[in-house]
């Protein structure tokens with residue numbers, strides 16, 4: 362009897378590995394066209410299924426053995442539940458025979474992007490499909506591609522985006538071993554680090570130009586300028602901030618996406634460069650009136666503390682990921698993250714508050730309001746994503762109660 366149970370356990374384990382080859386494990390959308398159970402059945406349910414097709418090689422996705430079953434009563438229950446009904450057998454996904462699959466790549470208008478489709482191994486991942494599309498089209502390298510499943514006729518909603526790391530079989534159509542994907546060209550891409558470098562480089566260069574160069578003569582102010590100490594400190598503060606951001610981009614942040622559309626470079630540069638010039642113009646103006654010495658010290662002192670805190674927040678975020686950027690999204694913990702989800706944005710906003718207390722320009726406050734608005738919008742998105750990811754169900758931790766960005770208001 363013991364021997365029989367051991368053999369049964371071994372068969373089940375092999376089959377679970379086979380199923381895990383075609384069943385998404387972990388968080389991920391299940392496409393409507395796919396016949397796989399959604400969400401992935403619990404392990405004890407998978408145990409009931411017997412292999413009806415030759416097993417593909419075991420997946421590395423599920424390598425841990427099943428928990429041992431203890432106790433006679435529990436073993437008997439498992440034996441009873443292991444009898445598969447014809448109905449549940451019919452609902453099993455059938456794997457394509459021959460180990461190949463055909464992928465048809467169409468544009469959103471339905472035009473075939475790769476003539477004749479692409480033939481791939483059934484063990485291929487979405488990333489392999491992207492490489493194959495690149496090889497056939499030459500123009501569309503993987504990061505330029507957005508692949509989705511076709512929307513079901515009559516059904517609205519957002520299309521399912523194919524994850525590069527996922528297996529293609531996760532998205533396959535019922536038993537056919539074929540798949541149709543919708544291709545969208547995202548346009549030329551640049552590395553995130555390149556995008557951030559150029560958007561921060563502008564303010565880093567533009568601000569000192571207003572401080573050092575005789576630019577105001579082009580605005581009708583001839584003659585020598587007497588610079589107040591606050592203007593000099595403001596220039597150092599500003600440059601330190603953007604220099605820090607560039608350094609963090611290259612040496613601290615671990616981005617989840619390697620690239621961003623090239624068009625974002627122009628949009629982001631327009632934002633940062635324009636605001637940089639706008640604030641620099643007023644802070645270095647010949648008619649600038651300084652605030653009191655005490656106010657300047659309080660403003661810059663508070664701002665510097667917030668910049669250091671912001672840097673520490675970025676270090677804490679960095680430690681949530683491996684050096685390759687993998688690890689997805691985690692619950693940020695420690696320091697201010699224990700009370701606010703986007704503590705890095707909180708400290709960023711407060712350091713601009715400090716700068717404005719010290720310099721007191723309308724331009725500076727306009728930038729503060731716009732930047733705070735943008736970051737609040739992003740923070741709301743990040744907060745709800747973390748709450749969704751960590752919902753406290755199926756063994757996932759529950760996201761703790763926290764402010765979003767600006768305690769005690771939001």
Ligand SMILES: NC(=O)c1ccc[n+]([C@@H]2O[C@H](COP(=O)([O-])OP(=O)(O)OC[C@H]3O[C@@H](n4cnc5c(N)ncnc54)[C@H](OP(=O)(O)O)[C@@H]3O)[C@@H](O)[C@H]2O)c1
Nearest residue numbers: 614615616617618678681689690691692693705706709732
């Ligand atoms: N003045 C302004 O207008 C303005 C606007 C925005 C930002 N900023 C400044 O620029 C800094 C960077 O901005 P950002 O929007 O890139 O910051 P961010 O997305 O909040 O975080 C920076 C890095 O941490 C990662 N990360 C964030 N939350 C994570 C989590 N829960 N688990 C694992 N990794 C996580 C991000 O990954 P992903 O790559 O996946 O996002 C990113 O690589 C801000 O902190 C702020 O100081 C200023």
